[in-house]
Amino acid sequence: MELYSTKHISPIVSLKEAVLTGLPPDNGLYVPTKIPKLPSTFFDSIEEKDFREIAFTVGYELLQHAVDKSALKAIIDDAFNFDTPVVPLEENIHVMELFHGPTLAFKDYGARFMSRLMKYFLRDTNKEINILVATSGDTGGAVGYGFLGVEGINVTILYPKGKVSEVQEKQLTTIGGNVTTVEVDGNFDDCQHLVKTAFLDKELNAALNLTSANSINIARLIPQSFYYYQAYAKLKESGRPLVVAVPSGNFGNLCGGLLAQQMGLPIHQFIAATNINDVVPIYLKTGIFQSKPSVATISNAMDVGNPSNFPRILAIMGQDEQAVKNKIHGLAFDDDQTKKTMKEVHQRFGYTMCPHTAVAYLGLKTWLSKNQQPATGVLLSTAHPAKFMDVVTPAIGKTVSLPPALAEAYQKQKVAVPLSNRFDDLKAYLLSK
Ligand SMILES: *Cc1c(COP(=O)(O)O)cnc(C)c1O
Numbered sequence: 001m002e003l004y005s006t007k008h009i010s011p012i013v014s015l016k017e018a019v020l021t022g023l024p025p026d027n028g029l030y031v032p033t034k035i036p037k038l039p040s041t042f043f044d045s046i047e048e049k050d051f052r053e054i055a056f057t058v059g060y061e062l063l064q065h066a067v068d069k070s071a072l073k074a075i076i077d078d079a080f081n082f083d084t085p086v087v088p089l090e091e092n093i094h095v096m097e098l099f100h101g102p103t104l105a106f107k108d109y110g111a112r113f114m115s116r117l118m119k120y121f122l123r124d125t126n127k128e129i130n131i132l133v134a135t136s137g138d139t140g141g142a143v144g145y146g147f148l149g150v151e152g153i154n155v156t157i158l159y160p161k162g163k164v165s166e167v168q169e170k171q172l173t174t175i176g177g178n179v180t181t182v183e184v185d186g187n188f189d190d191c192q193h194l195v196k197t198a199f200l201d202k203e204l205n206a207a208l209n210l211t212s213a214n215s216i217n218i219a220r221l222i223p224q225s226f227y228y229y230q231a232y233a234k235l236k237e238s239g240r241p242l243v244v245a246v247p248s249g250n251f252g253n254l255c256g257g258l259l260a261q262q263m264g265l266p267i268h269q270f271i272a273a274t275n276i277n278d279v280v281p282i283y284l285k286t287g288i289f290q291s292k293p294s295v296a297t298i299s300n301a302m303d304v305g306n307p308s309n310f311p312r313i314l315a316i317m318g319q320d321e322q323a324v325k326n327k328i329h330g331l332a333f334d335d336d337q338t339k340k341t342m343k344e345v346h347q348r349f350g351y352t353m354c355p356h357t358a359v360a361y362l363g364l365k366t367w368l369s370k371n372q373q374p375a376t377g378v379l380l381s382t383a384h385p386a387k388f389m390d391v392v393t394p395a396i397g398k399t400v401s402l403p404p405a406l407a408e409a410y411q412k413q414k415v416a417v418p419l420s421n422r423f424d425d426l427k428a429y430l431l432s433k
Pocket residue numbers: 105106107138247248249250251252253254301302356382383
């Protein structure tokens with residue numbers, strides 16, 4: 001497998017280099033030079049395969065010998081050791097629950113696959129690798145848990161003191177093992193700045209082999225294509241065209257879907273559902289991409305004003321803007337609509353959605369009501385509602401109970417290293433470890 005940069009300045013690289021460096025030096029994004037097509041026989045019997053078998057077949061075809069067959073099988077079996085259920089909700093609407101991993105959000109798919117792939121590519125070095133990551137809440141947990149117990153790799157997570165939710169702080173500060181958490185006296189921008197400065201610091205890099213676990217690493221994108229096949233496998237018998245609604249922020253999840261579709265997965269229509277951070281829905285309507293400052297909403301994991309995966313959407317679709325506009329329908333919803341939807345879905349079906357999932361449900365319902373043709377709809381549920389109980393509980397008027405993984409985190413003692421937002425303090429701390 002080879003990858004090029006969307007800016008076309010940096011050279012073409014192997015998967016190993018793309019995964020270990022994260023970003024090309026020209027600051028573009030890595031995209032596969034060739035997207036292989038799966039044989040039609042694969043789709044003829046896909047419903048007989050389980051999620052891990054599907055992931056392996058698709059992954060092996062896409063990675064093309066970059067990873068040894070048995071190693072890839074082991075990586076996939078170990079990374080996806082949890083369920084990916086597709087639950088019926090109402091006539092023609094299903095929910096694919098992507099929150100059964102350790103941090104109860106879909107980012108577990110990307111983080112767990114990336115960590116194991118990195119370990120594989122580092123198997124011949126006996127150097128210890130240090131991952132440094134800044135988080136505003138969700139990513140840190142997924143990366144920390146993704147690398148938990150992965151030998152030879154240590155993780156340091158930086159989060160802004162007092163600026164993450166209670167649930168998020170519990171998750172971030174109780175991981176343990178090879179994962180250390182630093183509570184920075186500052187905001188998320190300070191955390192990000194500290195990480196960027198650390199990567200530029202020669203002394204620190206020489207001493208610690210710093211590596212990023214960047215959210216746009218291609219290793220996080222690839223596994224996000226696997227579960228779209230799962231949706232198709234589970235819903236194939238309906239015989240109707242498949243419509244998939246994706247709650248979107250940085251658009252990594254949707255890129256996974258487009259990758260699957262380009263490999264031959266029959267997806268009739270994608271719905272990119274956003275909150276009022278609607279840069280992409282506006283682009284899909286007008287053809288003009290204009291980033292803007294992000295606005296805070298209750299679906300805060302989608303508060304992105306400049307979706308960094310946008311160039312990848314175009315690249316995966318072969319720069320065919322018309323194809324992008326035909327394949328993806330963009331719809332944006334505000335917080336009032338989201339709250340009302342959480343409440344109504346709970347009342348009508350007894351099903352509790354996180355705010356991001358509710359945005360996707362709104363997108364799917366809106367599309368289905370406007371398009372009279374028969375279709376089977378599936379929406380991606382990106383987080384367990386308990387992760388966002390501060391907004392879900394008042395919306396549905398009922399307390400969301402804690403799933404076991406969270407209840408366990410609540411039992412544990414918070415462990416975090418307090419630091420100022422000065423780089424010298426972070427550097428001294430990292431060197432002293
Ligand atoms: C990250 C995240 C999203 C947005 O996914 P993108 O790949 O950034 O579009 C949606 N919902 C939840 C719960 C998330 O954590």
